[in-house]
Amino acid sequence: MEPLLRQIPRLGVYELVKMGTPPHAAVNETIKLAKVALRHGAGALVNGVLQTISHDQARGELLEPKVEGDSHSQACALTDLCSHPIWMVRRWLCHFGRSENIALMDWNNKRPTYSLRANFARRVSRENLLETLNELNVISEPSSALEDFVRLSSGLHAVIRGGLMQRGLCSVQDESGGLVVKVIDPQSGDIIIDCCAAPGRKALNMAACLQKEGKIFVVDINKGKLSLLQNAAIHLGVDDVVIPECSDLYSYADRHDLLADKVLVDAPCSGLGVLSKRADLRWRKTSTDLEDMVNLQSILLRLAARLVKPGGVLVYSICSIEPEENYGQDATFLQNG
Structure with missing residues (x-):
C-alpha cells in the first residue's frame, strides 16, 4: 500500500478517536483529502475504513492494541497507542517502568501550557x-x-x-527555565557567563535580576541567533548588562581571561523532556543522536568549568529526561574532577 494511502486514514482515525470530531465531518473531510492528494478511487477505501471504525466506536467495540506479553510486545503496543518511536518506548520502559512511561507519553501528547x-x-x-x-x-x-x-x-x-x-x-518562558535561573541566583554585581546562550531566555532572565549592576557574557556560535538575542535585550531594557560573544566554547575558554562568579552551561541536548511543545522532535531523533549529544555535553561541561573563578558556581542544565544526559553527566564530571 502506498505510504500516503496509509497515512490519510490514520489522520481520519485520529480525528474520530482522539479528537472527538463528529463522524460525518471526519469521514467526509478525510475522503476529500484522499481524492485530492491521491485519486478519486482512494476515497472509497478511506470511506470503508473510517465507517468501520466509526461504527465500532459507537458500539463500544473499538479494538486497541493490548499492552501485554514480553517487553517487545508491550513496546510495540505502546508505540501504536501513544505515538512514540519504539526505541524511545523501550528506553523509557527500562528507565521508568510501564505506568510512569504511559503517563509520560500521555503528557507529551497533551496540548502544552505556557x-x-x-x-x-x-x-x-x-x-x-x-x-x-x-x-x-x-x-x-x-x-x-x-x-x-x-x-x-x-x-x-x-x-x-x-x-x-x-x-x-x-x-x-517555561517555568523550568526560570527554575534554572533561580538555582544560579544572579545577584547585583555578578559576572556571569552563559555558554550556548541562544535563544537567550535564561540570559535575559538573569539580566533582569542584575538590576543594571554586573555583566552577562552570552556565548554562542550562531551569529544570527546572537543578533536576535541582542535585539531582545534592547527590547526588554537589559542590553546594558548583556555582552554578546560569537564564538565556539573551545576558542572562548582559551582566550577569555576574566573568570566568572557564575557560569551556566545550557547545553544542547536530545530535547526529550519537552516533547509536548516539540511534537515533531520524537520522530527526528534517534538513539545515535543521544550518544552524540552525551559526548558533546561532556566536552562543553569541562570547558565551562575553566571559566569559573575559585569558589564560584557552575550550573549545568538541559531539557532532557535521559539519565545519561543528566545524572550520568554529573557523575562523570565529578569523578574526573
Whole structure:
C-alpha cells in the first residue's frame, strides 16, 4: 500500500478517536483529502475504513492494541497507542517502568501550557502582569514556584494581540527555565557567563535580576541567533548588562581571561523532556543522536568549568529526561574532577 494511502486514514482515525470530531465531518473531510492528494478511487477505501471504525466506536467495540506479553510486545503496543518511536518506548520502559512511561507519553501528547515572565527590568511586577492579563480576559494564575512567573490557562493568541510582549512587559518562558535561573541566583554585581546562550531566555532572565549592576557574557556560535538575542535585550531594557560573544566554547575558554562568579552551561541536548511543545522532535531523533549529544555535553561541561573563578558556581542544565544526559553527566564530571 502506498505510504500516503496509509497515512490519510490514520489522520481520519485520529480525528474520530482522539479528537472527538463528529463522524460525518471526519469521514467526509478525510475522503476529500484522499481524492485530492491521491485519486478519486482512494476515497472509497478511506470511506470503508473510517465507517468501520466509526461504527465500532459507537458500539463500544473499538479494538486497541493490548499492552501485554514480553517487553517487545508491550513496546510495540505502546508505540501504536501513544505515538512514540519504539526505541524511545523501550528506553523509557527500562528507565521508568510501564505506568510512569504511559503517563509520560500521555503528557507529551497533551496540548502544552505556557508561562509568562514579568519583566522586572521594566518595573513590571507579577501583580501588574496579572492585572493586565485580566483586562484582556486571559485566564491566568501566579506560579507557585517563581515570584515573577504567571501560568496561562489558554494559548498565547490574546497575549500577542494585546501587545504585552511588543511593549516589553513580559516574555514567554517555561517555568523550568526560570527554575534554572533561580538555582544560579544572579545577584547585583555578578559576572556571569552563559555558554550556548541562544535563544537567550535564561540570559535575559538573569539580566533582569542584575538590576543594571554586573555583566552577562552570552556565548554562542550562531551569529544570527546572537543578533536576535541582542535585539531582545534592547527590547526588554537589559542590553546594558548583556555582552554578546560569537564564538565556539573551545576558542572562548582559551582566550577569555576574566573568570566568572557564575557560569551556566545550557547545553544542547536530545530535547526529550519537552516533547509536548516539540511534537515533531520524537520522530527526528534517534538513539545515535543521544550518544552524540552525551559526548558533546561532556566536552562543553569541562570547558565551562575553566571559566569559573575559585569558589564560584557552575550550573549545568538541559531539557532532557535521559539519565545519561543528566545524572550520568554529573557523575562523570565529578569523578574526573
